[in-house]
Amino acid sequence: MPTPRQISVTVNGTVYESTVEPRLTLADFLRHELALPGTHVGCEHGVCGACTVLWNGRAVRSCIMLAVQTDGTEITTVEGLSKDGELNAIQQAFVEEHGLQCGFCTPGFLMTITEMLDRNPDPSDEEIYDYLGGQICRCTGYQSILAAVRNAIEKKKAAS
Amino acid sequence: MTSRIPNKIADLPNSSPRFIGQEVERVEDRQLVSGKTEFIDNVSLPGMLHCAILRSPNAHAKITSIDTSAAEKMPGVIAIITGEDAKRWTQPMQTVPEGWGTLCLATDRVRFVGEPVVAVAATSRYIAEDALDEIIVDYDPLPPVADTQKAADAPPIYDEHESNVVFQRKFTWGEVDAAFTDADKVLTDKFRWHRLGANPLECNGVITEWDIIDGTVTTRGSFQSQVNMGLLSAGALGVPSNRMRVISQPHGGSFGGKGGPRGTIITALLSRKAGGRPVKWIEDRMEYLAGGAGQSWDRFYDVSLALKTDGTITGLRVVLLDDLGASAEGFGAVSAAKPLAAFTGPYAIPVAEYDLTLVATNKLPQSPYRGMGPPPHNWALEQMVDLAAVELGLDPAEIRRKNYIPKNAFPYTIASGNEYDSGDYEAALDAIVEMADYKALRREQEEAREQGRHLGIGLVNTIEPGVFDWNAYAIVGSQQTGVPEGATVGIDIMGKIVAKVGFSLEGQGQYTVISQVLADYFKVEMSDVRVVPQDSLSAPPHFGPGGSRLGVAITGAVLGAADRLREKLIRVGANLLQSPPEALELSDGMIRIPGVAEAQIPVAQVAATMLARSDLLPEGMDPNPEATYVWTAAGRTPADDQGRAKSYLTAANACHLVLVEVDTATGMVEILKYFIVDDCGTRLNPATCEGMTQGGVAQGVGAALLEEYVYDDDAQLLTSTFIDYLIPTIYEVPMTTKKALVTPSPYTPLGAKGMGEGAIHTTPAAVMCAINDALRPLGVKAHEVPASPRRLWTLLHDQSVG
Structure with a gap:
């Protein structure tokens, strides 16, 4: 078995020094080693998007990345979105628009939308579809998620 | 004792309901959007082992030998089970109709690609999966029955059955032949619906502990109906039903596909073999697609x-x-x-x-x-x-x-x-x-x-x-009429309401419905209501979600319980207001005498009286401001x-x-x-x-x-x-x-x-x-x-x- 490696990674603003097996996925590292289980695993082959996290600001699938790849980088997970129990604009929009049912895919959607709105606070419908098209939700039929995205855009505009 | 369960929102004891029938935000959602909801793979128990399952690559084959010796020697591997263990400790899983089932692990024959053959419990999932690579199973392939339309005439896949026909019957309702003879026109066509299935975003998952001393099996998991899971698992494991404790975790969707007991039975056997340590199995998507509860309607x-x-x-x-x-x-x-x-x-x-x-x-x-x-x-x-x-x-x-x-x-x-x-x-x-x-x-x-x-x-x-x-489902052997759903509703000494139910979150927002109903019934805020799930042994009789019933059934259950609680509150209120109970009503959160403005006491105060002022209670009064009701549909035949x-x-x-x-x-x-x-x-x-x-x-x-x-x-x-x-x-x-x-x-x-x-x-x-x-x-x-x-x-x- 390959030798475990030492990594240093910043997750939601906290620096973690860890020794990990090279084969450990980023999702398992976050969920089981760092006790951040809000990142959910839906397919383990990079299709469904439930495990999406931000890696240096980019939305990536943590089920098909290895923890060792994140050495020296920054990760944001769903646990990093709210502050002191206050939901952020995107989370609040999902609650208001009933943008979730079982909620298992939701963290992945929230992280993808975070990246989208960080890059462009006023995306076109085409851009929204482009981003959401890689995330699978089995419950909602996407209509309320689309409404939540539009709600979040308005909330962020009003706040800026 | 019957309960008064209103058939209309206007019949609730509230002159201006604010929540039921309205598009309120769901009580489930703040946790869910924060990643804080406790799905089964978020749960970790002390000493917990992790299961991986070796599955059949063949659709139909005889198993000629299984060699687990190399896997057993691997560091971190604690227990391995095969069909022999399943034979020794379990019964076939229940089937509808009866007699068409197998054990949780294949014994002498595999019958589908993905059928579990060997299961390993190890100190990590990674090690458990490594161990699968070291297990050698020899198969002697048999001709598979793959064509549905030829299956009836193909060699039977079960030795104990004469053919592959599981069920065949014609039901005739009325004079059908006459209708077709007398028709001006008869049209006929054929349709083919291929297999598809549920695929919730969360696959199945379970953690099971078998306490060998106490004879109790406790299983937590992504279970749609915990009572059903309990009965199916207890039957297969030979455990008395009151020693089979099932805890349904919030789950990431089900759509019908989270009912099978196979995962519980396999992890129970591994736990037994591992001296009672909890064993977790988290099904991955490829297991789900090939061997899970995700295929329907062919x-x-x-x-x-x-x-x-x-x-x-x-x-x-x-x-x-x-x-x-x-x-x-x-x-x-x-x-x-x-x-x-x-x-x-x-x-x-x-x-x-x-x-x-x-x-x-x-x-x-x-x-x-x-x-x-x-x-x-x-x-x-x-x-x-x-x-x-x-x-x-x-x-x-x-x-x-x-x-x-x-x-x-x-x-x-x-x-x-x-x-x-x-x-x-x-x-x-x-x-x-x-x-x-x-x-x-x-x-x-x-x-x-x-x-x-x-x-x-x-x-x-x-x-x-x-x-x-x-x-x-009587035509395929179901003997029951009625599906009970229970709830217990109580008011604590601070006037806050707790509803205890027998199901967990699945996505349909039933905890929100319960909160809406009870907030309007007692005229409090929805945040004053807390829904607390109970396990299969502590909850009132229940089934949980399924068959488009829970929204209706749980509304009936909490309204029935609330009505029984109302009767208790009125008995106490009658003592406090020194009036006969018949003169009192519950309305707008008050126990009161209609038409007498000053003769009213807040429900919270009456409930607190029950818990803290026994001197003010009617003689022989049960001082528990809590009531249970089990709802089932009336008039079923x-x-x-x-x-x-x-x-x-x-x-x-x-x-x-x-x-x-x-x-x-x-x-x-x-x-x-x-x-x-x-x-x-x-x-x-x-x-x-x-x-x-x-x-x-x-x-x-x-x-x-x-x-x-x-x-x-x-x-x-x-x-x-x-x-x-x-x-x-x-x-x-x-x-x-x-x-x-x-x-x-x-x-x-x-x-x-x-x-x-x-x-x-x-x-x-x-x-x-x-x-x-x-x-x-x-x-x-x-x-x-x-x-x-x-x-x-x-x-x-x-x-x-x-």
Whole structure:
């Protein structure tokens, strides 16, 4: 078995020094080693998007990345979105628009939308579809998620 | 003792209800959007081991040897079990009908690709999976039974059965032969619905501990019905039912596919072998697709309609061949029986016949999926109605209107025996025709055809049987009538309300409904109500979600419990106000004497009196401000010899109108417009109802266009990832225009009808009817679901193959 490696990674603003097996996925590292289980695993082959996290600001699938790849980088997970129990604009929009049912895919959607709105606070419908098209939700039929995205855009505009 | 359960929101003891019937935010959501909800894979117990399962690569083979010796020596591997352990410690899993099951691990023979053969418990999942690589299983392949239509005559896959026919019977309701003899016209067509299934975003997961000293098994998991899981597991493990403790964790969707006990039985055996340590098994997606509870409805239909020239449908014959796969475990034949609850849809078809054959093959055993059987049946029926319209030169809207059960005919008993509670189908049709501007769409279609574009309109209507009852499945062996759902409602010394129930979060927002109902009943804020799930041994009798029942059933349970609590509060209030109990009422959160302004005490104060002032209580009073009620649907009847019973309590109806375009060059279907008129009685939380409907549309679009488990001629699964098994994304699912009609149920708590399965009953039929409407001028018919681009292209361009 390959030798475990030492990594240093910043997750939601906290620096973690860890020794990990090279084969450990980023999702398992976050969920089981760092006790951040809000990142959910839906397919383990990079299709469904439930495990999406931000890696240096980019939305990536943590089920098909290895923890060792994140050495020296920054990760944001769903646990990093709210502050002191206050939901952020995107989370609040999902609650208001009933943008979730079982909620298992939701963290992945929230992280993808975070990246989208960080890059462009006023995306076109085409851009929204482009981003959401890689995330699978089995419950909602996407209509309320689309409404939540539009709600979040308005909330962020009003706040800026 | 009966409870007063209001049939209308206006009958709640609240002059101005604020929550029930309103689009309130869900109490579940703040946790969910924060990633804080405790799904099963978030749970970790001290000393917990991790399970990985070695599965059969063969569809049908004898197991000649299993060598686990190398795996046993690996550091971190604690326990390994094979079919021999399953034989020693367990019984076959329950099947419907009986006698078509296996143990949790294959013994001498494997019968489907993905069947569990060996299971390992190790200190990490990574080590457990490494160990699988070191296990050697020798197989002697047998010829697989892969062709559903030839299965009946193929060599039996079970030695103890003479053939692969699991169930065969013809049900006749009325003078069917006469109806067909006397018909002006008889139409017959065939339909093929390929396998698809639930695929919740979270697969199955379980953690089980077997306390060998105490003889108790505790299992936590992603369980839709914990009591059902408990009974199925206890039966297989030989554990007394009161020593089988089941804890349902919040789960990431189910859609019917989280009912099987196999994971619990396997982890229980591993725990037993590991000295009682908890063992976790988290199913991955490839396990789910090949060997999980995710495949349903593998059907061949042969359907006939008897018609009068004016379009009146006088008889319906359905011949169904369904491929159950390698066993009838779990709910087996139930899904083919469910269509009895709404066999003739919204139509007043007086007689009908159902010729049902279920066969076993070497594919994954079927599992329940949302709708539990009617969605394919509805497509076959609705497509036949469209065919009749074409043959008789009628508009699809008008032939439907002509055959509807009239609104003054309710309650109405259909030919297959169930009773529909209420409905106004013509109103739904009128509403959708207006909302969609149906005439304009027909003009648009004509214009498009002139330009060489192929647009099609699907206009269909369906019934959703709601509030399931076991008696609906009497024809396949169910002996029960009634499905109890209980709740305990209490008020604590600070006046806060706790509701204890027997189910966890699944996505339908039932904790929100409970909070809405109780907040309005006692006139408090929704945040003053807390819903606390209990395990299978501590909860009142329950079933949980399933069969579009929980919203109605739990509303009945909490209202029944609240009413019993009201009676207690009034007894105490009578003592405090020194008046007879008959003079008092609960109203707007007060126990009071009507018409006497000062004679009122807040409910919270009365409850606190019960707990803290025994000196003020009536003599002999039970001082517990808490009450339990177990709701079950009234008036259900045992089935007769033809399966006829009052079964599902409610009949929601929906009318869908969809406009599609078929690209004849590629076989691609694009949904251009989608309209829905839906009537599920009183809408307890309209936003939740809308979400259920839209989610059902998505799954219906998947069924009609995308989703299919493909097995090759050797019964090898070709669709074992989400790259091959296509779940609809936002690009494929239409944003729908919806309108709600409200025809309350006269029988249910607050007049609500079951509606959680909803649009999957309707959408596949609507999309398929639209596709066939588009194809009609081209002289071809789409008879297979899903209507994938390959299938449509073949139909259009290579008819020698199609």
